[in-house]
Amino acid sequence: MKVLMVAPEAYPLVKVGGLADVVGALPKALRPLGVEATVLLPWHLFVKAQRVGEVAYAFAGQEERAPLGERWEGGVRFLLLGVPGFERDRVYGYPDDVERYLRFAVAAGRVALGFDLVHAHDWTAALLALTAPVPVVYTIHNLAHQGLVDPAPFFHWTGLPWSLFHMEALEFYGQVNLMKGGIVFARAVTTVSPSYAEEIQTPEFGMGLDGVLRRHAGKLFGILNGLDLEVFDPAKDPHLPAPYSRGDVRGKALAQKALWERTGLKGPLLAYVGRLDGQKGLDLILKAIPHLRELGFYLLVQGVGDEGIAQALRQAEEENPRFVRFVEAYDEALARLAYAGADALLVPSRFEPCGLVQMIAQRYGTPPVARAVGGLKDTVEDGSTGVLFQSYHPEGLLYGVLRLFRLGAEGLGLRGMEKDFSWAKSAEAYHRVYRLALGWGG
Template identity: 80%
Template sequence: MRVLHVAPEAYPLVKVGGLADVVGALPKALRPLGVEAEVLLPWHGGLEARRVGEVLFTFAGREEVAPLGERVEGGVRFLLLGVEGFGRERVYGYPDDQERYLRFALAAGRLAQGYDLVHAHDWTAALLALLAPTVYTIHNLAHQGLVDPGPFFHWTGLPWNLFHIEALEYYGQVNLMKGGIVFARRVTTVSPSYAEEIKTPELGMGLDGVLRRHAGKLKGILNGLDLEVYDPAQDPHLPAPYTREDPSGKALAKAAFREKTGLKPPILAYVGRLDFQKGLDLLQAALPRLTELGFSLYVQGVGEEGLAQAFREKAVAHPGRVAFLEAYHEPMARLAYAGAEALLVPSRFEPCGLVQMIAQRYGTPPVARAVGGLKDTVEDGRTGVLFQSYHPEGLLYGVLRLFHLGAEALGLRGMEKDFSWRGPALAYHGVYREALNWRG
């Protein structure tokens, strides 16, 4: 079975968040099951690859040619498509994102002809569902890809009769995520709980009706972790290796983390994108009480300017108690997972979440909101703490409860958990088989 994963980012080539982890790890885990999975990405700026050919496709009624690059990492073949509009520094966040990702998807559609199945990830690849047999994965319903219908039908050459409520139309615009859901043979999302939540008006982000209508082909498959990439026994970013059986190296990680951040223990850490989704307003509101109670806070992430500004100010106002690293920095993230006393994940909503799994693998207990994949991966009172209410008091209560239960013991227990991709890869394999036998 030959499957082409189409996505905007994949570890280790280019990473903004958890999507890259998944697209980097799943193809590797599928290989032992006899699935030949390759990954297609846009040729972002700075990515080096061997040129192996070109792809011809039509955009806005004109023939275009895109160079095709190849790179093999960890036994996985990555293909890079150099369509116009890429070759820039960032993956997202440009005013012409819709146009350039549609161009990418149209070219990808051509390349897909050589595969049995496409596995398309999130809105940037959703158009593939209209171009080839596709399994579509929702990593985050918050970004749906809205496009004005005029340019959309001009660029893609698709017929206007798709512009109706059971297909692409969404309040007068084209909604690419909706197209992915409607036209894919199978739809998955990244945890069983999120698969249920998105069918409700509260967390369906306006697509709950569509998801309920297509519920028969929707399945939640929990993400795994690449256990070779995230392994305290062989992580080059830690001062010493450690395991559950011999956790002595963890004390060195704690010491190094305290020294690097200048923070006094116990340190609560947040690592992740600075985004509305992540519940950072709760963290800010709870901060005065947390510092009063003797906790320190380490925040690492990039994203929304308003959130970044607030943490810059807090770090200046509370030296030795609050530290903010406004950077994407792999070594410091690993040190935080290993060296903090607890990891905070106060998300408003969370499709799956990887940071709480990484922390558990590194023996650090999470305090997480009981939502989405957090609920499916943190065992409340055993490997971490889950809190319900989206309120600063909920978070505070969670932190206090963790230390009352014994943060260290819960952390060590978390190291026993199996977050491997083996089970999830089997589940995806089953979904691929269903999609190939599909008679729609």
């Protein structure tokens, strides 16, 4: 089975967050099942690849051509599509994002010829559910980003008929909603944890699309993300001062020391690693700081993203110079040191489709204190490998932290290291969904 995975980011070529980890790892996990998956990404200037051809497509009524690049990484074939709009530094965050990614998706439809199936990831690739020449499986990684665009430019750019502009198709409160198109038109829809698959069918988590999701529930599947165990392995991680494993955790103490030196903090150290986004519950962390400090905790926050959140974190560091460190950087090495060297990882998300950081931390022997939502609920064993708290309130988080240390953070961390976060089972589930979408039975 030949699958074209279309996504905006994939590790190790382009990474902003967890989507990249998933798109980078899933092709490797599918290979033993006889699925040959190629990953198609926009060709950002910073990605080096070999030019292997050209793709012709129509956009806004004009014939255009884009160079096609190829690169192999870890046995996975990556194709890079050089449509205009990607010769910039950042991956997202430009006013013309919708236009750039629509052009990418239109051209991607041409690349899909010759594959059995397209697996499209998130709103940036959702258009393929309508335009790909082969069946499409669509994965929702985060319902918070839906890709909204005015109908006039949308139908002009894509050449699709206006007859699609109605409530059961693309229309969403007067605009075109690309995520909705993905859900309605894909043969099968998946999301990244069983709990999130349930939650998004409710008004609380459905972000306006819960009704659509309920109508299409028959083709909606929740498949838990895995971890690339080769990439995230404390026994082989080049970013750590010394390797360690469950049988010999001496290297973990060295990672702790290195983390303290690097940040100027001490233990007990609580860490947050991830994008700065309203989704992630950083407001709870900020409000809890005075209490955490009183209780003798140190806090490291590492991440980039929303300027308002960054500002508040800068201020918190200024007010608590000895207790709070805010590292505003995308830094793989420091992130690994935090997963290994912190006493606990905080994941107080408002909602969380799956979440990888809590899995990585457990694999590195650091217990998470996480909110009981979405994939966090599915991957943290409350009271055994970490702590889950319910209430979206600073007190909920504080209570979780205190409970973790009462239970014994170290012991829970060790138990977390035993958990199986491999992709094997989930890859099988994707394989079943692919076969279903293709009508291959079974």
